[in-house]
Amino acid sequence: MGQPRWLRIHHPLSPRARLTCGVLSFVLPVALWCLISYVPVLWHPDVRITDPGSVSYLDVGSTLPRAAFDAEVAAARMQGQPPPRGVAANPIYLPTPLQVLEAFYGAFSTPPPTRDGPWLHQSLWHSIQVIFWGYVISSVIGVPLGILCGAYASIARLSEPFIEFFRYLPAPAFGALAVAILGIYDGPKIAIIVIGTFFQQVLIIANTTRKLDPALLEAALTLGTRSRQLLTRVVVPGVLPELYRDQRVLLGWAWTYLIVAELIGTTSGITWFITQQARYQHFANVYAAIAMIGIIGLGTDMVLGALGRRLFPWDRSLGRVTG
Amino acid sequence: MGSLAGQGDGLMNELLYRLGGSAATAATAATAAASAHGATVAHRTHGQARSEALAVPKAGLPSYLEQSPQVRERFARLHAREIILTVSHLEKSFASTRGSSTPALQDVCFQTHRREFLCVVGPSGCGKSTLIRILAGLEPHSAGEVLLGGRPVNGPGSDRGMVFQGYTLFPWLTVKKNVMFGLEVNGQGRLQAEREALQWLQLVGLEKFAESYPHQLSGGMKQRVAIVRALANQPRILLMDEPFGALDAQTRARMQAHLQEIWRKIDITIIFITHDLDEAILLADRVLVLSAHPGRVQELIEVPVPRRRSLAQIITPEFLATKARLEELIYAEQDVPAEGRGAGGEHADAGAAEAYARGEDPQAAALGRAARALAEEQEQYPVLARMTDVSDNVD
Ligand SMILES: Nc1ncnc2c1ncn2[C@@H]1O[C@H](COP(=O)(O)OP(=O)(O)OP(=O)(O)O)[C@@H](O)[C@H]1O
Numbered sequence: 001m002g003q004p005r006w007l008r009i010h011h012p013l014s015p016r017a018r019l020t021c022g023v024l025s026f027v028l029p030v031a032l033w034c035l036i037s038y039v040p041v042l043w044h045p046d047v048r049i050t051d052p053g054s055v056s057y058l059d060v061g062s063t064l065p066r067a068a069f070d071a072e073v074a075a076a077r078m079q080g081q082p083p084p085r086g087v088a089a090n091p092i093y094l095p096t097p098l099q100v101l102e103a104f105y106g107a108f109s110t111p112p113p114t115r116d117g118p119w120l121h122q123s124l125w126h127s128i129q130v131i132f133w134g135y136v137i138s139s140v141i142g143v144p145l146g147i148l149c150g151a152y153a154s155i156a157r158l159s160e161p162f163i164e165f166f167r168y169l170p171a172p173a174f175g176a177l178a179v180a181i182l183g184i185y186d187g188p189k190i191a192i193i194v195i196g197t198f199f200q201q202v203l204i205i206a207n208t209t210r211k212l213d214p215a216l217l218e219a220a221l222t223l224g225t226r227s228r229q230l231l232t233r234v235v236v237p238g239v240l241p242e243l244y245r246d247q248r249v250l251l252g253w254a255w256t257y258l259i260v261a262e263l264i265g266t267t268s269g270i271t272w273f274i275t276q277q278a279r280y281q282h283f284a285n286v287y288a289a290i291a292m293i294g295i296i297g298l299g300t301d302m303v304l305g306a307l308g309r310r311l312f313p314w315d316r317s318l319g320r321v322t323g
Numbered sequence: 324m325g326s327l328a329g330q331g332d333g334l335m336n337e338l339l340y341r342l343g344g345s346a347a348t349a350a351t352a353a354t355a356a357a358s359a360h361g362a363t364v365a366h367r368t369h370g371q372a373r374s375e376a377l378a379v380p381k382a383g384l385p386s387y388l389e390q391s392p393q394v395r396e397r398f399a400r401l402h403a404r405e406i407i408l409t410v411s412h413l414e415k416s417f418a419s420t421r422g423s424s425t426p427a428l429q430d431v432c433f434q435t436h437r438r439e440f441l442c443v444v445g446p447s448g449c450g451k452s453t454l455i456r457i458l459a460g461l462e463p464h465s466a467g468e469v470l471l472g473g474r475p476v477n478g479p480g481s482d483r484g485m486v487f488q489g490y491t492l493f494p495w496l497t498v499k500k501n502v503m504f505g506l507e508v509n510g511q512g513r514l515q516a517e518r519e520a521l522q523w524l525q526l527v528g529l530e531k532f533a534e535s536y537p538h539q540l541s542g543g544m545k546q547r548v549a550i551v552r553a554l555a556n557q558p559r560i561l562l563m564d565e566p567f568g569a570l571d572a573q574t575r576a577r578m579q580a581h582l583q584e585i586w587r588k589i590d591i592t593i594i595f596i597t598h599d600l601d602e603a604i605l606l607a608d609r610v611l612v613l614s615a616h617p618g619r620v621q622e623l624i625e626v627p628v629p630r631r632r633s634l635a636q637i638i639t640p641e642f643l644a645t646k647a648r649l650e651e652l653i654y655a656e657q658d659v660p661a662e663g664r665g666a667g668g669e670h671a672d673a674g675a676a677e678a679y680a681r682g683e684d685p686q687a688a689a690l691g692r693a694a695r696a697l698a699e700e701q702e703q704y705p706v707l708a709r710m711t712d713v714s715d716n717v718d
């Protein structure tokens with residue numbers, strides 16, 4: 001009993017502690033980021049120029065490594081010229097939290113650079129649609145096939161060796177092929193997401209199905225269930241909560257294929273936005289866009305988690321796992 | 324000796340055990356007589372030698388084969404009923420890893436009559452679960468025959484209900500829907516199934532929990548639902564594999580009373596596996612004793628304890644005699660002396676039994692009171708409606 005509660009193995013947290021820990025898991029990394037960004041003695045390996053002095057190639061606001069800056073200062077001093085002046089800064093690829101926050105707002109309120117170009121929210125919506133269709137197409141085939149593989153050893157043996165082989169092939173490897181077959185617009189992008197998700201999906205769901213307590217099947221059999229009913233009345237409802245959890249994990253999986261998928265054919269969606277901003281070194285915007293993907297992903301998962309608790313009130317373990 | 328450990332109150336267990344242990348040795352002398360109805364009697368020199376050392380009249384226990392006129396009449400009625408299940412020369416062997424096969428059951432033969440309550444006991448690993456799974460059709464047998472109502476058993480079916488040791492209610496269905504499950508898969512309409520399910524739940528006093536999910540019930544409640552879920556199909560025979568094994572002593576006693584009540588009121592034959600000898604004697608008409616490696620029938624004992632039974636009977640001479648016989652069969656088989664039955668213990672045990680026989684031991688009297696109190700406590704099961712027509716009486 002001497003141990004604090006949160007140090008006990010498998011000990012559930014109180015709702016308060018759960019919330020606190022959940023909030024902290026975001027606050028701590030952000031706090032670290034703030035420290036690095038705003039405390040000049042921490043890291044800050046570069047110098048941002050405030051006065052170029054006599055050095056012709058330096059501009060106000062540009063950054064260069066401290067060693068190079070020190071060399072310039074020494075050289076100017078030697079020649080009796082006014083030395084450049086600057087402040088310690090982080091590299092350009094690490095904007096401050098405030099900059100990213102501003103970029104977050106600015107990204108939505110800035111009109112597209114070309115007149116017929118998409119606004120950011122349109123790009124995002126386009127990405128979401130690509131994900132959605134990729135995921136739906138994969139699930140429509142993958143979920144039933146996975147359940148059948150889990151339920152019938154013959155189907156498992158017929159399909160799983162090939163699927164095992166296929167899932168090692170990186171989905172982007174099929175990019176060129178997908179463009180050749182499906183054109184340059186959304187078709188190949190959706191195809192990449194399907195390829196990236198489907199094979200894992202079949203294997204994961206087959207495994208989940210196999211883990212169903214065989215005693216439930218036996219109980220159903222002794223109640224006079226015939227084998228066709230067994231699938232619909234016991235196997236499917238029995239694995240449903242686990243299957244739902246798998247689907248949440250797989251949705252996250254689908255998102256991770258988004259960027260490579262959108263680079264195929266004509267670059268589109270959020271990827272187009274990110275590559276544009278990176279090209280102009282607007283890294284705050286890049287971070288904002290990445291954060292948006294994370295927020296959409298986490299948000300969807302939380303909604304799905306809450307929905308799951310409603311759908312499966314009998315399930316004891318739901319809600320503990322976030323996909 | 325785990326058989327009594329499940330029965331609750333420590334002092335009582337201890338006393339009961341001592342009485343039972345001594346009775347075991349005392350009653351053995353009477354085993355020479357052949358068991359009725361063709362069951363095999365295993366003669367154990369080991370046990371006999373010990374029984375000779377202890378003079379029988381001292382212990383004052385009757386033979387387990389002795390039946391009072393009422394009990395004899397009850398068995399006559401039982402045997403007059405039709406035979407529901409015939410198991411003949413049943414064999415089962417499991418293929419082991421290296422291609423050879425290990426026999427689990429060998430030449431098992433027995434029959435059960437309609438509305439009989441048959442308990443199966445035997446040392447751990449003797450094939451009790453295997454036997455009941457074969458009867459349920461969940462496991463194929465290697466040789467022999469299982470006939471249910473004259474027809475060979477071939478795969479699971481709704482004519483045989485089964486209650487497992489673990490909890491096997493469908494967690495995604497409410498209690499009511501669990502009970503409706505069997506009715507619906509057998510083609511009954513939803514409304515009719517629902518009405519029947521509620522009646523069955525009433526039978527075990529759980530109608531208030533009809534809309535609860537299994538995880539909201541206690542272990543005893545879950546098993547009660549599992550029992551009526553199996554019974555709702557109106558099977559001819561109910562197979563139970565240590566159904567109360569996971570329950571605490573009090574709940575178990577209550578469940579035993581419940582089960583007896585249910586069995587009395589509906590037309591059902593029960594085959595009940597247990598490792599608890601008291602439970603077996605308390606519930607059974609006859610007890611099938613299996614031996615281990617491979618599992619064979621040692622004896623089929625007719626329990627001479629009169630019905631209706633209660634825990635108070637646990638100290639009656641018939642009960643003790645039967646228990647002594649069961650212990651002898653099972654522990655002699657295991658070839659390890661049961662603890663507390665060493666040389667020193669025997670005299671103490673003999674003394675207790677003797678005192679008991681004279682009816683003057685204050686400990687035994689206290690014990691009787693304790694047992695009666697426990698029995699009264701378990702009389703709380705609900706008033707049961709009769710679910711199926713049963714004209715003849717099993718008591
Ligand atoms: N699937 C199996 N494969 C191989 N051997 C098995 C299998 N199931 C049971 N056995 C063997 O058959 C024998 C009987 O097992 P069973 O489970 O029927 O025993 P039991 O009497 O129910 O034991 P317990 O009282 O411990 O439940 C054991 O020796 C066991 O090792």
Ligand SMILES: [Mg+2]
Pocket residue numbers: 451452453
């Ligand atoms: Mg068993």
